[in-house]
Amino acid sequence: MHGNLTQREVAALGETLNLADGHAFRAWTDQENALVDRLPSLFRQDDRLRLNDITETYFETFFGLSGQTLDRQAGARFPCFTASSGIELIANHLRLAGKSVTLIEPCFDNLKDILRRHQVPLTPLPDDVLQGDAQALEERLDSIDTDVLFLVSPNNPTGTTVSEATLIQILNFCSRRGVMLILDTCFRFYQPDADVYDQYKLLIDADIDWIVIEDTGKTWPTLEIKAPFLSVSRRLAADIDHINSDFLLHVSPFALRLLTGFLELSGADDRDAVRGLVRHNRGLLREALASTFLTPVEQPFMSVSWLRIDPELRGELTGQDVTQDLAQQGIHVLPGNDFFWSDERLGDPYVRVALVRDTSTFTQAADVIRHVCARDQRIRQRSA
Numbered sequence: 001m002h003g004n005l006t007q008r009e010v011a012a013l014g015e016t017l018n019l020a021d022g023h024a025f026r027a028w029t030d031q032e033n034a035l036v037d038r039l040p041s042l043f044r045q046d047d048r049l050r051l052n053d054i055t056e057t058y059f060e061t062f063f064g065l066s067g068q069t070l071d072r073q074a075g076a077r078f079p080c081f082t083a084s085s086g087i088e089l090i091a092n093h094l095r096l097a098g099k100s101v102t103l104i105e106p107c108f109d110n111l112k113d114i115l116r117r118h119q120v121p122l123t124p125l126p127d128d129v130l131q132g133d134a135q136a137l138e139e140r141l142d143s144i145d146t147d148v149l150f151l152v153s154p155n156n157p158t159g160t161t162v163s164e165a166t167l168i169q170i171l172n173f174c175s176r177r178g179v180m181l182i183l184d185t186c187f188r189f190y191q192p193d194a195d196v197y198d199q200y201k202l203l204i205d206a207d208i209d210w211i212v213i214e215d216t217g218k219t220w221p222t223l224e225i226k227a228p229f230l231s232v233s234r235r236l237a238a239d240i241d242h243i244n245s246d247f248l249l250h251v252s253p254f255a256l257r258l259l260t261g262f263l264e265l266s267g268a269d270d271r272d273a274v275r276g277l278v279r280h281n282r283g284l285l286r287e288a289l290a291s292t293f294l295t296p297v298e299q300p301f302m303s304v305s306w307l308r309i310d311p312e313l314r315g316e317l318t319g320q321d322v323t324q325d326l327a328q329q330g331i332h333v334l335p336g337n338d339f340f341w342s343d344e345r346l347g348d349p350y351v352r353v354a355l356v357r358d359t360s361t362f363t364q365a366a367d368v369i370r371h372v373c374a375r376d377q378r379i380r381q382r383s384a
Contacts, residue, residue, distance in 0.1 A: 004109050006110060008020060022352075024303075024356045029269075042257050051253045054257055055079065065267050068199060075237055077232070079228070082215075089247065095118040096239075097147075099120065100146040100148065103341070109338040137170075149181050151184070156186070158298050189271060208233070210232075216263075219266075220274070225255050278355045288366040289370070292370070293376070303356050308350055319351045325376060329368050333354075
């Protein structure tokens with residue numbers, strides 16, 4: 001299957017051993033099952049006459065679980081159907097304002113596709129500079145000559161995050177140069193508690209324009225019922241509101257109530273259902289890949305695994321080859337090329353594997369991956 005990453009994901013939806021899309025696909029816990037059992041009553045109770053109260057409760061719960069400041073005077077929040085539709089709103093604004101963007105790389109390809117569709121000029125920023133030393137980052141920031149800096153933290157697929165010290169450095173740069181900051185945080189709930197800090201407080205205190213993209217579809221198994229939203233600084237709120245009004249009257253109060261319930265359960269179990277499964281499946285995958293030519297190189301909390309082909313064993317082998325070999329055995333993953341939007345060849349050594357799957361399914365998939373890698377490695381050693 002050729003096409004963009006989402007088209008590849010759609011093609012694998014009906015497959016049992018589908019590790020392609022990064023959405024949450026796992027069984028419900030007992031507590032989540034009890035919440036789902038209450039859905040008929042929620043559906044009958046919720047209507048748009050109560051939408052404002054339901055929305056505010058949702059935001060309070062979301063910001064509380066994520067450890068963020070909710071300051072209603074510092075900006076606005078715009079619920080949307082998908083995070084990607086929120087990015088479409090942003091791209092409309094950037095096009096109308098004539099702005100150019102420095103975009104993180106690698107990243108999921110719909111970010112660059114949406115921006116390019118709106119003819120927004122793009123310049124890449126390698127995500128590894130976000131975890132280097134402060135001087136190297138400062139030099140890289142000083143070379144930026146675009147109007148907007150667009151980051152993903154944690155980044156999909158690498159799990160690279162913007163630390164508190166790094167965000168402060170970036171905000172100082174943006175304030176000094178008049179650069180807007182866009183921050184996609186759709187994978188935030190997988191971060192370890194020790195890495196969580198109040199990003200919104202820092203954004204609010206900085207004298208810059210900013211937008212934060214939030215999502216739930218990567219975190220909770222709600223059959224694609226989601227409650228994403230954009231958080232927008234005060235100066236941008238009116239422009240985004242006007243564009244948003246052309247796309248959406250309002251989101252479903254039922255969806256907001258449902259996701260509020262899942263958020264509350266994650267608060268009660270300290271996100272164990274969210275992070276525990278990912279931790280367990282990562283361990284299964286690492287065990288399966290031991291002594292093979294694939295090595296996990298993502299941050300070890302991320303809900304997807306970013307696998308690199310060992311340079312010494314690689315030869316002409318690419319992530320596309322590995323993806324095709326696995327697909328022939330019923331395992332569906334994503335090649336790395338399309339994550340590198342400025343030069344797809346940079347993604348040749350990589351494969352991405354989704355981890356948020358039931359353990360029984362993932363155990364079976366990991367076993368097949370081990371056998372395919374061992375077979376391919378033997379073939380390569382004989383031909384060397």
